[in-house]
Amino acid sequence: FTVKTQSPSAAMSSIAAVGESYQKFNPRAYLQNNYMPPRADFSSEDCVVPWKLRCLAEAFATGDIHGRTLIDIGSGPTIYQLLSACDHFEEIIATDYLEVNREVLRQWVRGEPDSFDWSPYIKHVCRIEGKGEQWKEKEQKLRGKLRQILPIDVHQPEPLGSQLCQPADALVSTFCLEAVSPDRLSFERALRNVTTLLQPRGHFLLIGALEESFYLAGEAKLSVVPVSEADVKEALSKNGYHIHDFRSYLMPPSLKIGVDDVSGVFFVHAQKQPVA
Numbered sequence: 001f002t003v004k005t006q007s008p009s010a011a012m013s014s015i016a017a018v019g020e021s022y023q024k025f026n027p028r029a030y031l032q033n034n035y036m037p038p039r040a041d042f043s044s045e046d047c048v049v050p051w052k053l054r055c056l057a058e059a060f061a062t063g064d065i066h067g068r069t070l071i072d073i074g075s076g077p078t079i080y081q082l083l084s085a086c087d088h089f090e091e092i093i094a095t096d097y098l099e100v101n102r103e104v105l106r107q108w109v110r111g112e113p114d115s116f117d118w119s120p121y122i123k124h125v126c127r128i129e130g131k132g133e134q135w136k137e138k139e140q141k142l143r144g145k146l147r148q149i150l151p152i153d154v155h156q157p158e159p160l161g162s163q164l165c166q167p168a169d170a171l172v173s174t175f176c177l178e179a180v181s182p183d184r185l186s187f188e189r190a191l192r193n194v195t196t197l198l199q200p201r202g203h204f205l206l207i208g209a210l211e212e213s214f215y216l217a218g219e220a221k222l223s224v225v226p227v228s229e230a231d232v233k234e235a236l237s238k239n240g241y242h243i244h245d246f247r248s249y250l251m252p253p254s255l256k257i258g259v260d261d262v263s264g265v266f267f268v269h270a271q272k273q274p275v276a
């Protein structure tokens with residue numbers, strides 16, 4: 001059999017095409033499609049949003065994941081993925097490819113009146129963490145820790161360019177790598193690139209879409225490389241990670257409303273192994 005390898009120029013042009021497709025990405029439409037009712041349902045712990053928040057809260061509740069800095073890879077216009085992290089790091093760095101998303105995050109940090117209302121998520125996380133924390137306290141705490149909102153390109157060997165002084169103690173990334181990679185090889189290379197941002201023995205919490213091929217964000221229709229559990233595990237192992245925990249959520253048919261064709265969601269707690 002022949003092994004299909006892509007020429008560097010072909011790989012670059014398909015990555016360029018992804019970047020071009022993101023120019024039409026509409027943050028508000030994206031938030032509407034994925035983070036507002038009816039899809040964003042908190043009515044049962046079995047719903048996908050409570051499941052995601054519980055995965056993150058339980059990982060941080062182990063006490064194993066802490067340090068000075070945490071970087072969120074491909075934050076987009078969302079902050080839910082950082083709510084359980086903010087008690088465990090001095091500084092949280094959000095990143096995204098698009099200025100429109102970085103500006104949405106800045107608006108939230110500034111507490112601007114028409115910024116997205118994350119209070120249902122903050123209230124839910126305070127409840128499941130069970131520390132008696134008031135939601136406005138957690139909201140202000142996260143705002144205080146989100147001190148840098150940086151441009152990133154996971155397809156670059158140095159995704160943050162020269163902006164990063166030293167590798168982070170932990171990484172978080174949600175629905176980014178598979179949503180910006182034209183194929184599995186690019187997905188693995190993007191993971192290799194972002195791994196350079198993480199200290200050896202650093203922890204990586206990764207959430208993503210299983211077997212998704214597209215999603216909508218306003219005028220933009222974005223291609224997604226369909227990945228299976230095995231693909232994600234293989235990519236992590238190839239990049240020197242030990243997998244502490246891997247969980248999957250099967251998307252109920254009722255949540256398939258046309259804004260994407262996601263089949264499920266994965267959560268991974270992985271740790272970068274030191275080079276021998």
Ligand SMILES: C[S@@+](CC[C@H](N)C(=O)[O-])C[C@H]1O[C@@H](n2cnc3c(N)ncnc32)[C@H](O)[C@@H]1O
Pocket residue numbers: 019022025073074075076077078081096097098101152153154155173174175176179180
């Ligand atoms: C599906 S959204 C995920 C947003 C958010 N993390 C969440 O959980 O909903 C994918 C994000 O990846 C960003 N992105 C696009 N191309 C990228 C690239 N080359 N490197 C890093 N991020 C990129 C997009 O701007 C978008 O915000």
Ligand SMILES: O=S(=O)(c1ccc2c(c1)CN[C@@H](CF)C2)N1CCSCC1
Pocket residue numbers: 034035039040041048049052175176179209212215224255260262265
């Ligand atoms: O948290 S989710 O599982 C979720 C949240 C975000 C996304 C997806 C899924 C799938 N498409 C991604 C595109 F990359 C973005 N969820 C989907 C069901 S309704 C609430 C939001």
